[in-house]
Amino acid sequence: MVLSSTPGDDERRPLPDPGLIRPYVDEPGGVDDRPDERPSGSNGAPPYPEPSGVRPYLLTGGRVRPVDASLEIEAQVKTTSAGRADAVRLAYEYRDIVLLCAQPIAIAEVAARLGLHLGVARVLTSDLIEAGYLAVRRPDAGLHQNKKIIERVIRGLQAIR
Amino acid sequence: MDSKPSVDAGNPKLQPPYPQLLDPRSERGPGESGDRSGQPPLPVKIVVAGGFGVGKTTTVSVISEIPLLTTEAAMTEVAAHIDRTGHVPEKTTTTVALDFGCITIDEEIKLYLFGTPGQDRFGFMWHDLTQGALGALVIVDTRRLEDCYAAVDYFEHHDIPFVVAANRFDGRLEHHLEDVRWALAVSDETPLISFDARQRRSVRDALLSVLHMSLARAEYSSVVG
Ligand SMILES: Nc1nc2c(ncn2[C@@H]2O[C@H](COP(=O)(O)OP(=O)(O)OP(=O)(O)O)[C@@H](O)[C@H]2O)c(=O)[nH]1
Numbered sequence: 307m308v309l310s311s312t313p314g315d316d317e318r319r320p321l322p323d324p325g326l327i328r329p330y331v332d333e334p335g336g337v338d339d340r341p342d343e344r345p346s347g348s349n350g351a352p353p354y355p356e357p358s359g360v361r362p363y364l365l366t367g368g369r370v371r372p373v374d375a376s377l378e379i380e381a382q383v384k385t386t387s388a389g390r391a392d393a394v395r396l397a398y399e400y401r402d403i404v405l406l407c408a409q410p411i412a413i414a415e416v417a418a419r420l421g422l423h424l425g426v427a428r429v430l431t432s433d434l435i436e437a438g439y440l441a442v443r444r445p446d447a448g449l450h451q452n453k454k455i456i457e458r459v460i461r462g463l464q465a466i467r
Numbered sequence: 468m469d470s471k472p473s474v475d476a477g478n479p480k481l482q483p484p485y486p487q488l489l490d491p492r493s494e495r496g497p498g499e500s501g502d503r504s505g506q507p508p509l510p511v512k513i514v515v516a517g518g519f520g521v522g523k524t525t526t527v528s529v530i531s532e533i534p535l536l537t538t539e540a541a542m543t544e545v546a547a548h549i550d551r552t553g554h555v556p557e558k559t560t561t562t563v564a565l566d567f568g569c570i571t572i573d574e575e576i577k578l579y580l581f582g583t584p585g586q587d588r589f590g591f592m593w594h595d596l597t598q599g600a601l602g603a604l605v606i607v608d609t610r611r612l613e614d615c616y617a618a619v620d621y622f623e624h625h626d627i628p629f630v631v632a633a634n635r636f637d638g639r640l641e642h643h644l645e646d647v648r649w650a651l652a653v654s655d656e657t658p659l660i661s662f663d664a665r666q667r668r669s670v671r672d673a674l675l676s677v678l679h680m681s682l683a684r685a686e687y688s689s690v691v692g
């Protein structure tokens with residue numbers, strides 16, 4: 307499929323084929339409401355790898371909250387050297403993201419710049435993070451209650467004329 | 468690339484502040500966790516809420532350092548408590564536009580401003596949007612005060628520091644601020660300000676008053692907790 311590495315030779319997980327997760331758009335009736343959590347190593351021989359629980363989320367058009375606490379929309383992602391190296395071999399949805407994130411940007415920015423639904427951008431970037439192609443920086447828990455951080459933001463804003 | 472400043476890679480304190488200026492070769496491959504040298508900035512956010520047409524987009528774009536961006540997000544509405552027709556509780560998903568911009572605060576912190584319409588119903592997306600926010604600016608048009616009730620309720624309930632900001636359309640307010648406070652029934656501790664969404668400094672000051680609320684809360688919880 308899209309990957310160059312042989313499974314098991316490093317920490318990377320294979321990327322799902324984004325073509326297969328396209329049916330993001332709501333499918334009334336055809337909704338899969340299973341919880342995302344699946345026993346790892348289920349032996350149902352799926353037709354494609356399912357590393358990140360993306361499918362139930364996508365099939366339900368966002369109606370089910372992904373179990374692996376979803377990435378914050380402001381989380382910053384940046385392409386790693388592996389991402390740069392393998393970019394040309396990625397399916398184009400993934401490639402676009404890897405090329406876009408040469409400088410760190412937010413998940414919401416990925417969505418906006420590539421014209422993706424926020425939910426789709428979140429899933430695709432999660433895949434890439436898991437595959438080691440994007441580095442991520444998420445807001446720290448408790449950040450919004452951190453006086454030092456707030457004071458720095460105040461100083462930064464005060465500098466605006 | 469060769470002009471790369473000399474860096475003692477073993478000592479993180481000596482790392483230069485701007486990660487994007489680093490030689491890409493200093494980055495390691497997948498599986499690494501640290502990658503201190505090329506670490507992306509720390510994102511923080513403020514939510515800009517309010518009814519339709521109150522000036523949210525104007526507010527964000529006047530102060531953002533990048534051209535305003537828009538994305539669509541699915542919003543789950545749990546219709547249970549708003550359905551007056553007696554139907555079974557039902558979930559529906561609508562799509563709302565999310566406007567946003569950002570401001571580089573310093574060499575590490577990046578502030579995002581997310582502008583979104585206040586709906587009567589808040590769901591999934593609102594949780595995502597407000598989770599971890601430093602605070603919120605609730606914009607009101609004093610001619611249509613009721614449009615912001617839902618947002619005010621939401622922030623009060625979720626203990627998110629917020630400021631109510633009346634947008635001075637054409638330089639004037641339809642009501643005195645104290646009348647607005649009365650009409651909205653917000654507590655005396657909630658700052659109520661008037662501002663001009665088209666003036667960058669005015670928006671800056673409105674955001675600063677949100678941050679002072681955030682700071683007050685952080686101080687309060689560090690004393691109490
Ligand atoms: N005269 C005047 N017009 C303003 C002011 N602020 C915003 N407007 C105008 O009011 C209209 C609505 O402003 P927006 O910033 O788009 O409001 P919004 O809250 O983003 O609107 P929606 O996204 O549609 O809910 C635009 O035509 C603005 O140019 C103001 O302070 N004075």
Ligand SMILES: [Mg+2]
Pocket residue numbers: 523524525566
């Ligand atoms: Mg708008």
